[in-house]
Amino acid sequence: MTTETKTRIHRDDEVVVTAGRDKGMRGKxxxxxxxxxxVLVSKVNMVKRHTRATASNSGGIIEKEAPIALSNVQFFCPNCKTGVRIGMKALDNGSKVRTCRKCGEVLDS
Ligand SMILES: [Zn+2]
Known part of the structure; x- marks a missing residue:
């Protein structure tokens, strides 16, 4: 596969914002x-959208996540309690897991 992203961040990962308006915020x-x-991160870079009233929605202003640049987020290591770079490690069985470059913790369960 040549489409693999360099960032190695996946859906449902916890990340920390390293730049911009929401710097320091954490989300999934x-x-x-x-x-x-x-990337869309839960509760990060919220923008207000004005919506029209519909049958299922009373309308008004709703808040929604707006995409932020992948380069502005880092994986949050629960061990280091900070944003870290991700490394790769090959297991004995040949599969690869993501690791924290700082503490060496395996990040994939
Ligand atoms: Zn770590």
């Missing part, structure tokens, strides 16, 4: 938008 990855190199 909702969606990766690989084509654009951006």
């Amino acid at each position: 990855v909702i969606r990766l938008i690989n084509k654009r190199g951006t």
Whole structure:
């Protein structure tokens, strides 16, 4: 596969924002938008959208996540309690797991 992203961040990962308005905030990855190199992170980079009233929605202002650049987030290591770079390690059975470059902790369960 040649489409693998360099960042190694996956959906449902916990990440920390390293730049921009929401710097320092933590959230779960909702969606990766690989084509654009951006990511949606839960409760990060919220924007207000004005919506019209519909049958299922009373309308008004709703808050929604806007994509942020992948380069502005780092994987959050629960061990280091900070954003870290991700390394790769090959297991004895040949499969590869992601590891924390700082403490060596295996990040994939
Ligand atoms: Zn770590």
